[in-house]
Amino acid sequence: MSQTALASPLDIAPEVRETLDRSGAVVALESTIITHGMPYPQNVATAREVEAVVRENGAMPATIAVIGGRIKIGLSPDELEWLGTATDVMKLSRADLPYAVSSKRHGATTVAATMICAHLAGIRVFATGGIGGVHQGVEETMDISADLDELARTPVAVICAGAKAVLDLPRTLEYLETRGVPVVGYGTDRFPAFWSRTSELSVPLRLDSPEAIADLIRTKEALGLGGGTLVANPVPQADEIPASEMRTFIETAIAQAKTRGIAGKAVTPFLLSYLFELTGGRSLATNIALVKNNAALAAQVATSLR
Ligand code: PSU
Ligand code: MN
DSSP: OOOOOOOOOEEEOHHHHHHHHTTOOEEEEOSHIIIIISOTTHHHHHHHHHHHHHHHTTOEEEEEEEETTEEEESOOHHHHHHHHHOSSOEEEOTTTHHHHHHTTOOEEEOHHHHHHHHHHHTOOEEEOSOBOOBBTTHHHHOOBOHHHHHHHHSOOEEEESBBOTTBOHHHHHHHHHHTTOOEEEESOSBOOBTTBSOOSSBOSEEEOSHHHHHHHHHHHHHTTOOSOEEEEOOOOGGGOOOHHHHHHHHHHHHHHHHHTTOOGGGHHHHHHHHHHHHTTTHHHHHHHHHHHHHHHHHHHHHHHHO
């Protein structure tokens, strides 16, 4: 049988299309944070605010998700609202993306899947909260987020607040180094730990301006190295929960996940919602603040990249 070319599974929103056509600045945004990372209605409110921050900083936001098997690059306000309340939305990483498209399912894209879709659409910069990484207890579970391999292979710059402190941060950094991913601290020598501005770890590289980050991205592309760049942007001081305070909460949450036998894709969403309860909502307030902070930097980097 002859092969039939697959019709493009991408639906690029008109204003995103128009911006890409004139080589304008576009920032990709993920959707797992909306469906599996935050409760309703804060999830939808945050997604809207993050898009507004990108616009205020001179770039076009493109929130990415799969709806009925179509890869949406840029969601309408109605689609965003629907996604925030929908049940039956898959959490999509590299492994699940083609299934969601071929089976016409709904899916929220993780960092890995968002990078893939952004690259398909020609978007080079992406803002999120925190990437997935090597989980604590990896010796037993082999749980390493597909986000890390994606950073090694797909040429999109990811602006985050480090990796969630529930992870094994030293091994996460080791893995990124092995896979050749530049990890850049923005205005810091310490690797940020998501809710906290610092961890005990040094960040491998440091840059202090959006222009310098754009230069690095351009240079990496010109060298033909392939793969992405990870920029770790510390949460603003006023919004952070110091690492010393988070530590006990994190230990409790991880112990709970173990007791309840939570595994695989469910681990990260479980830990985030359990921490929300344990911290009386503080972890969510910090999460919202750091995503907005990353969106602003991503927009500035995208603007400098042109
Ligand atoms: N950061 C957040 N909230 C989230 C996530 C990251 O602040 O919900 C999501 C991202 O989509 C990330 C995913 O790609 O968690 C990682 O999941 P896993 O550990 O299962 O790979
Ligand atoms: Mn995992």
